[in-house]
Amino acid sequence: MDFSLSAEQRERYAHIGTAARHLSSGSSAAGLPGDIRKQLAGLGLLGAAVPREHGGAGFGALDTALLYEGASAGGADTGLLFAAGAHLFACVRPVLEFALPRTREALLPGLCSGELMAGNAMTEPDAGSDISRLATRATRVDGGYLLDGVKSFVSNGPAADLYVTYATTDPHGGYFSSTAFAVDRMSPGLVVGDPLEKTSLTACPAGEVRFTRCFVPDDRVLGSPGQGQLVFQTSMQWERSCLFAIYLGQQERLIRRCVRHVRERRQFGKRLADLQPVADRLADMKLRLESGRLLLYRACAEIDDGQDPSLWVAMAKLAVSEAAVATALDAGRIFGGRAVLTEYGIEEEVRDAVPATTFSGTSDIQRRLIAREMGL
Template sequence: MDFSLSARQKERYARTKAAAHELAADSTAVGFRRDRWRRTAGLGLLGAAVPEEHGGTGLGALDTALLYEAASEGGADTGLLFAAAAHLFACVRPVLEFALPETRKALLPALCSGELVAGNAMTEPESGSDVSRLTTRATRVEGGYLLDGVKSFVSNGPVADLYVTYATTDPAGGYFGSTAFAVDRGSPGLAAGPPLAKSGLATCQAGEVVFTRCFVPDERVLGSPGQGQLVFQTSMRWERSCLFAIYLGRQERVIRRCVQHARERRQFGKRLADLQPVADRLADMKLRLESGRLLLYRACTEIDGGQDPSLWVAMAKLAVSEAAVATALDAGRIFGGRAFLTEYGIEEEMRDALPATTFSGTSDIQRQLIARGMGL
């Protein structure tokens, strides 16, 4: 089994990592900026997993994950990368895989170029990622559907031009009871709320989206009516693997900083690096990183190979998200009181890492999926 990257993958990784400074966090920037979004597209992050014929880069899951990992390790703003990942995996991929040919032709080039921003309108106030319990309803009318309901925590919601959303079309349909839609922001009856005040991932604005008798034409149905579960689960395979490559790059940066700090900082007459508890903590951080990386790469390889990646995706998401939180907290312990000073950036690492165990399915949900994959 070959664990090494090809020369082409290494070159792309190095190039992306070096260019990522263009997307570094900007404390002077307030809110969403289209110029930074277009620069994200320039690095290929908005269309990485889209064929070239539709305006993308044509990368598979593993190469897409490596692109996001490289951008993160190179210093790109985590919130901006999260916004790009939500756009690509939760919205662009469903359009690519399930939209009608004319809809793909109309939307994909603009989504890949950064001309359009997509928002993932799945979560509701009373439900998370359970497509079978959606209170948003889609009522069949001539030529399409009328949507009624409220979506919360919509990634890119306040600034999106297009929303991929899900609604119940048959309350008694079970697995086949929901349908996915691609809805334009300007559709009558759609109202996007202001950005929520979040403690982390600030560059990815999130907000509420309300549908009130919002008409969606038939050509904007993704897949067939009743295939909402399939559309969502397919997008989640990409999101729960490729998106979390962001946290591989982030952990790599944090560990590197902690090693440097441990070498330079002295306490009790010794370098921190010479204190066994500190060395042990750093070893654990490295172990978590590499374990999660192996699982994530395996999950992406299963996707690229056309296999059922469900078990590997759940294990990768669980391992990487939990590692991101644990490593950020360990970094706080290594930096001590300085971790609470904004100039060192450790408190930001903590704030950006904490949501990782919640979005894209909580850690408890991933454990349930793993148990199911084991035959329980």
């Protein structure tokens, strides 16, 4: 069993970390300007896990995760990386794996280059974790479907050119009750709501999307009718592993800052680093980081090997998200009163970490998935 990265992987990790320091976070709640899209695309973040023939980098799950981790560790804004990850894992991957060949050819090059930005429209006002009860309906008509419903907390919603969304096509179909669609922003009957005012991941715009008799042609169905759950679950395997590499990078960055701080800061006539409770706290932070990293890399390896990654993905998502929150809070304790000052950025790190235990399936959902994989 080899735990080491190749020379090429280490070099790519170092390169993206250096480049990420210059990655602008000048997006707003309303959108992602073209120059930021180009920067994200130039670093490979929008098309990392897409084959080269479609405009991507051709990476597998592990190399894609390393790219996101390296960018985060290098200092890229967490919300901006989240915007790129939501685009790639929740939207581009479903188009790649489930769209018709002509639809892939039409959409993927623009999605990889940043010409097109995608929004993940799954969550509804009354359907977050319970994706089996979507109120949005898709009614079969000649040549396609009419969508009616409201999606909330749509990542990249205000800025998106394309939405990957899900609607009920057979209320009595059980697992096969929903269907996935790729919908153009300019489709008649699609209305994009105002940006949400958020306190975390602020560089990723989010908002409501409303469908009113919105026509979607048959060639924009992802997979077959009734395969919405399959499309969503497949995308979540990528999102719950690769996207959460962002939080490995965040923890790496925070630990570096804390180590530097405790070496320089003195209290009671000693360096903070020489106080055992402080050293113990940092040891726990390192333990959480490396434990989560091993689980996440294993989950990515299972995806790359074509195995069922469900157990490893759930454990990785749970471990990394909970560690991100705990480590951000520990950083706040280490920095003391300075942690609440915006100039130090610790309070922003906490705000960006807290949602990690909610989006992409809550921690309780991950525990349920782990229990199910154990045969309980």
